[in-house]
Amino acid sequence: MSEFPPGAAFIGGEYVPMSEAKISVLDWGLLRSDATYDVVHVWKDRFFRLDRHVDRFLASIDKLRMTLPFNRARLEEILNECVVRSGLEDAYVEMILTRGHSPTFSRDPRDARNNFIAFAIPFGWIASEEQRKAGMRIWISEVPRIPAASVDPTVKNYHWLDLVAGMFDAYDNGFETVVLSDGSGNVTEGPGFNLFSIKGGKALTPSSGVLEGITRRTAMELLEELSVPVEAGELSEKALLASDEVFVTSTAGGIMPVGEISGKRFGAAVPGPVTEKVAALYWNKHTDPAWTTPVARTLAAE
Numbered sequence: 001m002s003e004f005p006p007g008a009a010f011i012g013g014e015y016v017p018m019s020e021a022k023i024s025v026l027d028w029g030l031l032r033s034d035a036t037y038d039v040v041h042v043w044k045d046r047f048f049r050l051d052r053h054v055d056r057f058l059a060s061i062d063k064l065r066m067t068l069p070f071n072r073a074r075l076e077e078i079l080n081e082c083v084v085r086s087g088l089e090d091a092y093v094e095m096i097l098t099r100g101h102s103p104t105f106s107r108d109p110r111d112a113r114n115n116f117i118a119f120a121i122p123f124g125w126i127a128s129e130e131q132r133k134a135g136m137r138i139w140i141s142e143v144p145r146i147p148a149a150s151v152d153p154t155v156k157n158y159h160w161l162d163l164v165a166g167m168f169d170a171y172d173n174g175f176e177t178v179v180l181s182d183g184s185g186n187v188t189e190g191p192g193f194n195l196f197s198i199k200g201g202k203a204l205t206p207s208s209g210v211l212e213g214i215t216r217r218t219a220m221e222l223l224e225e226l227s228v229p230v231e232a233g234e235l236s237e238k239a240l241l242a243s244d245e246v247f248v249t250s251t252a253g254g255i256m257p258v259g260e261i262s263g264k265r266f267g268a269a270v271p272g273p274v275t276e277k278v279a280a281l282y283w284n285k286h287t288d289p290a291w292t293t294p295v296a297r298t299l300a301a302e
């Protein structure tokens with residue numbers, strides 16, 4: 001097995017195979033986690049909700065006071081070209097802007113030249129095929145998510161040490177993945193996913209201390225389409241354990257069922273009826289021209 005996945009990257013202004021996509025050890029993206037990123041997927045040759053992902057990426061860049069060295073149209077062109085060069089029809093497409101580093105080696109982030117990187121690799125799932133059938137087994141960790149006042153979770157970021165500590169906590173307790181608390185008895189999110197509780201025919205997803213996931217927003221729209229009332233609000237650990245069904249949402253896999261949380265198993269039927277309906281509708285939308293953008297296989301002349 002190769003050390004690198006198949007795919008194509010754009011780095012330093014050039015397209016290269018994944019094995020050649022390398023950054024400087026001086027980049028503050030590496031040294032300080034000073035970076036933002038976004039991930040959109042391509043399914044059967046169509047980007048899913050590209051506009052939403054690009055909106056969020058551009059908003060994150062503004063919030064971090066960084067500058068993309070080109071406009072939105074060029075960004076979309078580069079993402080498209082990474083997919084075309086990768087030869088993939090189902091792809092995981094990541095765009096990153098790191099702080100870069102200061103040409104004078106000052107420590108002042110205002111002096112840095114921001115560094116853009118993008119790549120397309122094969123589509124990946126946060127849940128295995130088995131987990132997508134039987135439901136993921138999730139541990140609620142006592143490790144609290146980094147407070148939103150310290151690191152704004154709506155800026156998609158690589159501050160993952162709390163999530164990684166939580167994953168080890170979950171593994172140590174015999175579980176497959178984790179959701180972190182907010183330190184006050186409520187749950188937030190997990191490594192790469194948001195969370196939904198269904199109780200008495202209504203849906204609830206945590207409103208604070210979380211990334212505003214594009215799949216989370218999509219699930220809210222789909223639940224409305226299915227006439228399931230949905231709200232973003234406080235979700236206590238107790239309320240989560242008392243749910244009828246629970247599902248997680250992520251660009252890396254869509255809407256995926258949860259089978260067990262910290263020892264509490266969910267019903268005989270996993271996925272539950274609401275999860276099953278919303279997940280089916282989610283995949284149906286992958287051919288809807290209103291929600292998707294076809295990959296342009298013919299590239300503009302250089």
Ligand code: PLP
Nearest residue numbers: 192193194211213214215250251
């Ligand atoms: N929460 C965190 C911390 C994430 O990193 C991600 C995605 O990587 C999500 C939630 C899900 O967001 P999206 O639905 O936009 O993929």
